[in-house]
Amino acid sequence: EDKVVQSPLSLVVHEGDTVTLNCSYEVTNFRSLLWYKQEKKAPTFLFMLTSSGIEKKSGRLSSILDKKELFSILNITATQTGDSAIYLCAVGSGGSNYKLTFGKGTLLTVNP
């Protein structure tokens, strides 16, 4: 059974702090790892990673994948209250039967 484990499950920080969210996985026929931000309803796409060691960056957010150790991290620098959300890690696996397996998410709370 495919597994995606995120840690920590929740995190409370102050504005300006830097946070690192973790995602480890065990899946058959790995294809990609995706990070989403879920605020109220729909998960909003952040990054998709397919290759080890290549950092993807968007503003204050960055992410990297290690396919040997089977994990990814999502970094957020200079956090803002608007970063408060659940961050979901999902792993895409399969070929024509491609699907995403999600972790439970990390609830990030950024206090002013």
Add this chain to the structure above:
Amino acid sequence: EPEVTQTPSHQVTQMGQEVILRCVPISNHLYFYWYRQILGQKVEFLVSFYNNEISEKSEIFDDQFSVERPDGSNFTLKIRSTKLEDSAMYFCASSEAGTGDHYEQYFGPGTRLTVT
């Protein structure tokens, strides 16, 4: 910016009734998906759909579920004879992907289904 849309945003139904959840995927996307999220739990894959047929389905997607693309824009999830445990947020997603190339999936805002 193109987005996935879903209707209704909230559906309340009685146990045993049939419901149809509707989705309009992003127009140039080829792959369509349904996921569900029971309150407090993780997002779970239900089914993927490509070229007018199911590509993959999970154990959750049993005979009470069906999907259809009735026209060029809509993608529906039908749940026959709903049960209390079907209460969840149902997300539709779509992606450009062709086989062998996997693009990011974009999610709709969800339909909250409440079965009473």
